């Protein structure tokens with residue numbers, strides 16, 4: 001499948017113009033399914049980032065002065081432009097990231113839903129009047145855009161991770177500088193193409209690629225930038241939060257997870273297997289909400305393992321994401337394959353039993369077989385670290401209390417899942433799990449209308465939903481006196 005050349009932008013987008021890095025340096029982008037180079041993008045640093053921030057600052061007054069409805073109209077036009085090129089955009093996303101074409105289309109459509117949701121939600125940024133303790137004064141609370149926003153996003157959802165930040169920022173009246181991941185820059189740069197096509201004012205969106213630490217430093221230290229929103233690893237999130245915090249920026253951090261997936265004896269096993277397949281294996285296990293530790297109660301352990309094995313054999317097909325029927329594309333790079341292989345070897349060396357998979361297939365591309373291991377124990381690496389790959393490990397437990405304790409025994413707190421038909425247990429367990437997102441009898445719960453965010457080392461802040469606007473708004477209190485009363 002050939003790519004639409006008009007969408008493959010090999011330049012950065014600053015103030016509505018396309019440019020190279022000052023140094024002329026570039027970095028190559030690779031197709032993980034074939035190992036072939038797709039193209040290059042500029043390797044920019046602090047000066048280009050500073051110019052992008054200045055462009056966003058220049059665009060800010062006019063953008064925030066628009067009515068919410070006028071901003072919404074621009075945002076819907078941006079979405080219309082994206083949807084008009086959906087097939088080509090999905091092919092580009094699959095080519096640089098690897099996920100199956102159907103998932104790529106689904107991701108882009110979800111990104112559009114985020115932007116459209118926020119476009120409308122921006123019309124509902126209500127203020128407040130507070131009963132005044134002074135007879136001659138009135139108290140008004142209004143909300144204002146924080147200003148120029150910087151976003152740093154990962155490769156696993158190269159479109160929708162941007163969309164849910166961009167939607168909230170634009171709807172709030174902020175302008176933005178975005179830095180996508182090195183592995184998937186093209187799905188971000190197309191936002192520049194779509195901004196041009198849809199007539200978005202210049203400078204409202206700016207996109208920069210290159211030296212991540214340098215770009216991050218400029219975003220954290222440039223006084224014009226007032227908010228940093230990041231999705232990615234906890235290690236980098238902590239680094240950026242520290243630097244941004246020292247410079248008193250608002251921050252949102254959506255970081256790693258280590259999601260437990262609990263199956264109780266009274267669960268609908270077929271539904272639990274369906275949820276496990278979706279939660280564990282979509283995007284080849286590379287979502288921050290993917291099930292990482294599957295805890296299965298002793299009474300249904302063997303039956304669940306057998307059903308999951310059968311479902312994996314029947315439903316999962318490894319291949320190039322552009323080929324029809326593929327459900328499991330390549331992992332993002334060699335390091336990702338090595339991490340899964342390491343978790344598999346570690347589990348097997350500590351008594352795990354390999355039920356299916358476990359290997360890297362021969363041939364080009366960074367693929368790994370969907371893998372199932374039983375007899376997992378808490379001393380295995382997979383119990384503590386997010387595998388971020390297609391490895392399902394089954395731990396056995398006996399009591400509800402034990403399941404909750406094991407599930408909470410991690411520094412992470414993003415997503416968790418459990419399956420039960422017991423209403424009392426539903427509420428007991430839901431309330432005890434220390435996570436930001438809970439799936440009860442459901443393995444996929446992401447939607448633009450609900451808040452998305454973690455606790456503990458999984459970060460802070462919420463994206464999506466009405467709560468997603470809060471991080472992009474400052475609350476202003478005005479006390480109005482001199483009323484002659």
Ligand SMILES: NC(=O)C1=CN([C@@H]2O[C@H](COP(=O)(O)OP(=O)(O)OC[C@H]3O[C@@H](n4cnc5c(N)ncnc54)[C@H](OP(=O)(O)O)[C@@H]3O)[C@@H](O)[C@H]2O)C=CC1
Nearest residue numbers: 153154180181182212213216232233236255256288386388
């Ligand atoms: N919450 C989530 O959705 C995600 C979680 N992860 C977790 O993180 C692990 C590692 O993935 P990885 O992609 O390396 O995640 P990173 O946190 O390294 O990358 C995420 C983004 O941060 C950028 N970045 C990296 N270092 C810095 C820095 N010093 N300053 C500013 N920006 C920086 C990256 O840029 P560049 O690509 O140019 O290096 C990328 O845009 C995964 O295996 C997974 O466990 C990863 C991705 C998403």
Ligand SMILES: O=C(O)CCCC(=O)O
Nearest residue numbers: 157287288289444445446
């Ligand atoms: O990993 C994320 O942050 C996005 C998850 C999207 C999904 O649930 O598919």
